[in-house]
Amino acid sequence: MTLFLQRVFDSIANGSAYAALALAISVVFASTGVLNLAQGQLAMLSAYIAVVFAAGADPGVAFSGWLTPFATPWPIWAAVAGAVVVSAAAGALAEYAVIRPMRGDPVPTVGATLGLYLLVGVFVVKHFGGRMRVLGSPFPQDRTDHFDIGGARLWFDTVGLTLTLLAAIGLLALVQRSTKIGVAFRAVTSQRDSAALVGIRVERVVMGGWAAAAALGGLAGGLIAGELHVRPDMMERLLVFGLAAATLGGLRSPALAVAGGYLFALSETMMAGYVGFIDYQVTLVWALGVLIAVLSVRPAGLVRRKAASAGLGP
Template identity: 85%
Template sequence: MTLFLQRVFDSFANGSAYAALAVAISMVFRSTGVLNLAQGQMAMLSAYIAVVFAAGADPTVAFSGWLTPFATPWPIWAAVAGAVVVSAAAGALLEYTVIRPMRGDPVPTIGATLGLYLLIGVFVAKHFGGRQRFLGSPFPQEHTDRFIIGGARLWFDTIGLTLVMLAAIGVLALVQRTTKVGLAFRAITSNRDSSALVGIRVEWVVMGGWAVAAALGGLAGGLIAGELNVRPDMMERLLIFGLAAATLGGLRSPALALAGGYLFAFAETMMAGYIGFIDSQVTLVWALGMLIVVLSLRPSGLLSRKAGRGALQT
């Protein structure tokens, strides 16, 4: 029982990151119909930006010169916050310069997101040498910083990461439900053309959606960096799990995407822990298998009432 409980606790950190990426992917897909395959790379870049802020003028961290503008290293929480702001600005800029000109056409839009995927990867390789970096966690990480529950250890770091991600997603949901901006966002996800007719500035709202999604992904990247270290491929697995989690809600339900993130992390941890021939790498394959099963049984998402027999959908 203790071991089971420990594995449940261990799945919280990954689950938070999967959930954040899944919610970000769902937000973008709801508002624009675009599947942003570069979401993971954007989060990875955000983690590197946090490293830049946190490293300051540390001579052991050899970045390109113009990427170390601050002589004094920032606290990690401030570095992550700074990276989130930069990510939000970059997300809005990318929507304006790259995605908007595609006008929602699916083939070029997905091509553009893959172009961003490669571009961010090569940018990181150029400026950070493709090497692994250490950022650390904004939460206490000493060996005594933990609770013991039923014999299992629940680290402060895991609690902090989970609570911050849940709080961020909760605030986002609250804003969507209670503010005019949120109402406008929900309106354009329901009917874009009618929203424009009633005076909603659709392009601004969509740009804001991209900014918030990028910020959420950036927050996930900055916080999970304390667990994974920062490296160019740190988000590949997270992206696949995030995509899989987002499909649980038919790519349109942030709540189900959130639940899916924790569900997939739980399943991953349990499979790696209890099934002998599945190591931590192969769990990715099982995530793909679960994805295929979910899409086969409930094509429009777990809670959708659509039968999903729409072979004519485009």
């Protein structure tokens, strides 16, 4: 029982990151109909930006000279927060400069997100060095920083990461449900043409959706860096699981995307722990298999489109 409980605790941090990425993918797809293949890379870029903000004059951290003025010895939590702001701006810029000129044509738009994926990767290697960096966590990580529950250890870092990401998800849900911006976003995701006819500035709303998704993904990247360290491929695995989780709701149900993130993380941990022939790499193949199966059997996901468009709330 103790081992089972420990594996449940171990899955929580990854589940939070999967849920955040799944929600970011869902938000972008609901507002634009675009599958953003660059979502993970934008989150990885956010983690490298946080490294710069936290580096200060650390001689062990090398990056292009134009980044030097931004190298301030901020606390890790402030560095992550600053990176989230930059990520939101990068998401808005990507929508304006890369996605909007495609005029909603799905094939070239998905190709554009793939190009953005490659561009961000090259940018990181060229200007941030492309090497593994150690950012650390804004939450306590010493050996004694844990709760003992039923003989298992629940680390303070896991609790802090999970609560922070859930708070961000909850804030997004609150904005969507209780503000004019949220009403406009739901109108655009439900009936884009009708929303434009009643005076909603659709392009501005869509840009805001991209900014919110990039910020949420950037927060996940900055926080999970304390677990994975910062490297160019750090978000690739998380993106696959996030995409699989988002697909459960047909890429339109934020609530099911979040639930799917935790479900995939728990399944990944349990399969790797209890099934002898399944290891860390094989669980990634399993996630891809689920993704293909859902798209083959129910391309619209596990919920009706009307329900999926209703938002994060019940």
